[in-house]
Amino acid sequence: MKGMARNPSLTVGTAIVAMLLLVAALGPLAARSDPTAINLAESLARPGIGHPFGCDALGRDVFARVMYGARLSLGVSLSVVALSLVVGSLVGAIAGLAGGWIDETIMRAVDIVLAFPGILLAIALAAILGPGIVDLIVALSAMGWTTYARLVRGELLSLRERDYVQAAHVLGASPSRVVIRHLLPAVAGPMAVQATFGVGGIVAAEAALSFLGLGAMPPTPSWGNMLDAGRAFMLVAPYLTMAPGIAIGVTILGFNLLGDGLAQLAGTRS
């Protein structure tokens, strides 16, 4: 309870993220309508009983689409962060542990990937790979892994010099034992913080790609393509864009707050 008052970011962030995961898992069950069922009689229907967020131009239930969109958005983002985390950590660990020319080569390659600003690399790759969920995950991961590679390498380089790691070496611990027992637990904290912020960033990037027509393609509901489709009707039916717009905003907010909270938690511990 005392922790809650001291770290409101952690509390609110955890609550929002837990709610989102619940929505992604159970929301589609709560929405009784099929998110892709077209019913032109209810085109642009206002929010009301049966359709809490109204209907889009094709008469599809916006509530159902937002719920299924949560599943897609979080599913894609969590997959991307997991994939980036694994690939980035491996690459960063190889660079940090091997040192020398291997380190030099890997880090130059990371620099080149980082020379592509923001989501440009994901846009370019998504354009070449074509639309589709798996291609979307690959394109976003290609952009995301570098952060983790740099983080792991940096942490390893500074940890290597710490007394307790040196001591383990001197006492005859094998390199793999040092990595598993001493280095991995020390890197886990900063990685968790980074990954949490990462989910928020990928949610925004995924929405942007889908908005641009390079991610999840209609009729598959995604928050990004719902915003794109709803734009044309903003004056007559603002509820079409409000639901996915707020959903994206709340998701980014939730993961950012959780990241802040975790960083604060890690900071007070050390």
Added chain:
Amino acid sequence: MRYLLRRLGTLVPVAIGVATLTFAMIHLVPGDPVVAMLGETAAPADVAGLRHQLGLDRPIGEQYVDFLAGLMRGNLGESISYHRPVAGLIAERFPATLELTIAGLVVGVLVAFPLGIVSGANPGGPADLGAMGFAILGISIPHIYLGPLLMIVFSLDLRWFPLTGRGGLAHLVLPAVTLGTALAAVIARMLRQSLVVVRESDYMRTARSKGRGAMAALLIHGLRNAMTSVVTLVGLQAGALLTGALITEMIFSWPGIGRLLIGAIGARDYPLVEGCVLTFAFTYVVVNMATDLLYGIVDPRVRLE
């Protein structure tokens, strides 16, 4: 001066790396651009013909050398959909993207300073809560929702600004606000943090005891101290700003490189895609270098390294 030259020297390998990766993406990633352009049902003879016309039937090494050689001379090939040199198309659109990005940066900084100062001068006060609430909102709201929202309120409803396109200052306002809001929020948060730390410092106590007003001391010493962090942050945010401009261009039909790129992707115009991607990446690399150099000006200690 030596620092400047050394920094310029690191540009070359990165530029070659960026060009190579872009080339590799377009030429080596599975999927045949020619089939994509002509459709799955195209006759094999047509596919072979277009492939020959684009020079895609030559060995990949030869294409790569040609590509790099062309790049050095500023030749990015011919656009398939416009039937014009890619470099010319980019040169026409680049000023629009630059204008939007700079406007976004200006909005970001202009909004961030008052917000950051108001919060940092009196942490925990109502102004602080309001400003930081706005900052959290600004960081969370995506461009793709903020842009259309601004369009409804300020152009369709209030009719203060034109809806889309590029023209005078009035056309620039809504896109610049869309692009600059997230940046403003990030800088404002950082400024606040920086001022809060400075308030507690010894030299601030000295400044106050010399008889300076608390506010004046905070502004003079605190802001000067925060400038390095602002430059760092703007540098870190430059990538987000550039691709934010790309998305903002799509929302407001702004005739820049971003819209050119997305149009080229839709038209499967791969030489143009390649050119636009390279332009964004090179711009970013140059901006990063410029912020590094700016560091040396804002913080003389950097120059000693």
